Amino acid sequence: MLRPAGLWRLCRRPRAARVPVENLGRREVTSGVSPRGSTSPRTLNIFDRDLKRKQKNWAARQPEPTKFDYLKEEVGSRIADRVYDIPRNFPLALDLGCGRGYIAQYLNKKNSSETEIPTVSVLADEEFLPFKENTFDLVVSSLSLHWVNDLPRALEQIHYILKPDGVFIGAMFGGDTLYELRCSLQLAETEREGGFSPHISPFTAVNDLGHLLGRAGFNTLTVDTDEIQVNYPGMFELMEDLQGMGESNCAWNRKALLHRDTMLAAAAVYREMYRNEDGSVPATYQIYYMIGWKYHESQARPAERGSATVSFGELGKINNLMPPGKKSQ
Amino acid sequence: ASAQERLWSFPILRSRCAAAYGRCVQASTAPGGRLSKDFCAREFEALRSCFAAAAKKTLEGGC
Numbered sequence: 001m002l003r004p005a006g007l008w009r010l011c012r013r014p015r016a017a018r019v020p021v022e023n024l025g026r027r028e029v030t031s032g033v034s035p036r037g038s039t040s041p042r043t044l045n046i047f048d049r050d051l052k053r054k055q056k057n058w059a060a061r062q063p064e065p066t067k068f069d070y071l072k073e074e075v076g077s078r079i080a081d082r083v084y085d086i087p088r089n090f091p092l093a094l095d096l097g098c099g100r101g102y103i104a105q106y107l108n109k110k111n112s113s114e115t116e117i118p119t120v121s122v123l124a125d126e127e128f129l130p131f132k133e134n135t136f137d138l139v140v141s142s143l144s145l146h147w148v149n150d151l152p153r154a155l156e157q158i159h160y161i162l163k164p165d166g167v168f169i170g171a172m173f174g175g176d177t178l179y180e181l182r183c184s185l186q187l188a189e190t191e192r193e194g195g196f197s198p199h200i201s202p203f204t205a206v207n208d209l210g211h212l213l214g215r216a217g218f219n220t221l222t223v224d225t226d227e228i229q230v231n232y233p234g235m236f237e238l239m240e241d242l243q244g245m246g247e248s249n250c251a252w253n254r255k256a257l258l259h260r261d262t263m264l265a266a267a268a269v270y271r272e273m274y275r276n277e278d279g280s281v282p283a284t285y286q287i288y289y290m291i292g293w294k295y296h297e298s299q300a301r302p303a304e305r306g307s308a309t310v311s312f313g314e315l316g317k318i319n320n321l322m323p324p325g326k327k328s329q
Numbered sequence: 330a331s332a333q334e335r336l337w338s339f340p341i342l343r344s345r346c347a348a349a350y351g352r353c354v355q356a357s358t359a360p361g362g363r364l365s366k367d368f369c370a371r372e373f374e375a376l377r378s379c380f381a382a383a384a385k386k387t388l389e390g391g392c
Binding site for chain 1: 347348350351352354355357358364365366367368369373376377380
């Protein structure tokens with residue numbers, strides 16, 4: 001059995017004054033983890049997390065909120081694939097930034113839209129995890145870390161709450177995500193208004209992701225990238241869907257108002273530059289999948305320097321070097 | 330669909346007016362081009378008129 005026997009689902013909520021800190025055990029977590037590196041406070045406050053919570057709540061209250069779940073369902077199933085790839089049991093797992101939950105249902109023994117794994121949902125903040133050290137065998141996170149302000153700290157906290165030999169499997173949006181929308185808005189705003197402001201979030205570059213995971217203490221990292229293209233009737237339908245997913249812009253530097261002229265211009269540019277044969281327009285979602293492990297003595301380590309018994313120069317004679325019985329390889 | 334939704338509907342954006350504006354902006358992104366304010370003002374005005382005409386028809390045609 002490869003699925004988690006127990007699952008915590010951590011949903012989004014900024015620190016609320018009403019909830020006593022002791023109940024969440026937050027003191028234990030925050031005193032154990034000190035942020036390494038010296039990033040200035042300014043760079044760590046890109047997103048208005050309060051607004052993001054309101055946007056997500058608004059999206060959840062719409063009629064038929066699940067019709068916007070297609071992207072998260074797809075990425076959730078791909079994360080579940082990666083969980084299956086690891087031949088281990090995970091008694092206790094955490095789904096960080098779970099939303100309505102898009103991963104656990106794919107870890108069932110049979111196909112179903114509900115998970116059969118016993119689940120507890122906790123409302124908390126990805127940047128302030130209310131768990132003790134060495135709690136979870138598995139932490140998964142699908143498409144929610146891109147709204148976190150202090151990503152290094154969030155990754156450090158994930159590492160902290162993992163047990164030794166625990167694994168973190170995450171998916172985040174990459175830099176090419178929605179490049180068509182970004183470019184169209186940029187060009188239209190420049191032509192109509194003489195300048196432009198950012199409307200798409202900044203995304204973490206794939207190199208930086210590796211560094212961040214390493215700095216957070218993870219070993220044996222893998223990062224791979226995937227692109228999902230979704231076709232829409234037009235730019236407005238795309239923006240409607242993004243809003244329905246709870247993915248509207250909440251960066252502090254966002255412009256409060258997008259002029260109707262600029263929107264019309266951007267939609268025309270989008271169509272002219274990117275449309276498909278059938279008249280629909282594509283939107284690209286680039287996903288980075290990352291896997292990182294918490295150290296344990298049983299894990300493979302690089303060999304000691306000087307312990308080699310053969311040299312690369314003898315690679316041509318490899319058939320002679322291999323023990324008999326393995327030559328069929 | 331509400332009047333608002335019908336206004337923003339994509340048939341207008343598939344029109345020749347929209348394509349002309351889009352082509353003008355795209356042309357400015359070629360090497361050596363430089364996009365500045367109102368670079369495609371003429372095409373945008375044409376698009377705006379198309380849009381206003383279509384909107385008038387939609388509002389009159391609807392209930």
